[in-house]
Amino acid sequence: MDPLPAATIAALPHWLQVTLLLLGAIVPTFSLVASVLNRYVRTATERGERVPTWLLALAVPSNVAALNIDKAAQQVGIAKENKP
Numbered sequence: 001m002d003p004l005p006a007a008t009i010a011a012l013p014h015w016l017q018v019t020l021l022l023l024g025a026i027v028p029t030f031s032l033v034a035s036v037l038n039r040y041v042r043t044a045t046e047r048g049e050r051v052p053t054w055l056l057a058l059a060v061p062s063n064v065a066a067l068n069i070d071k072a073a074q075q076v077g078i079a080k081e082n083k084p
Helices: 008-011 012-048 053-065 069-082
Strands: none
Touching: 008 012, 012 053, 053 069
């Protein structure tokens, strides 16, 4: 797939250009963070360990920001299971 020509991008409204630029920086950054946290959660879950709530409190928003909505929903479920 070819990238958009510069003229097409320049024709977009300024707010949309800024939004796309920010998303282009935020999503990959949070994707990296979410990957590290997801690996820990997955390993702990496979071992049968309890995943700390504070870790899930970091992992869920990281997954949402990384557009991993399915992982975020899964981790919300784990957090609900952790409740006393």
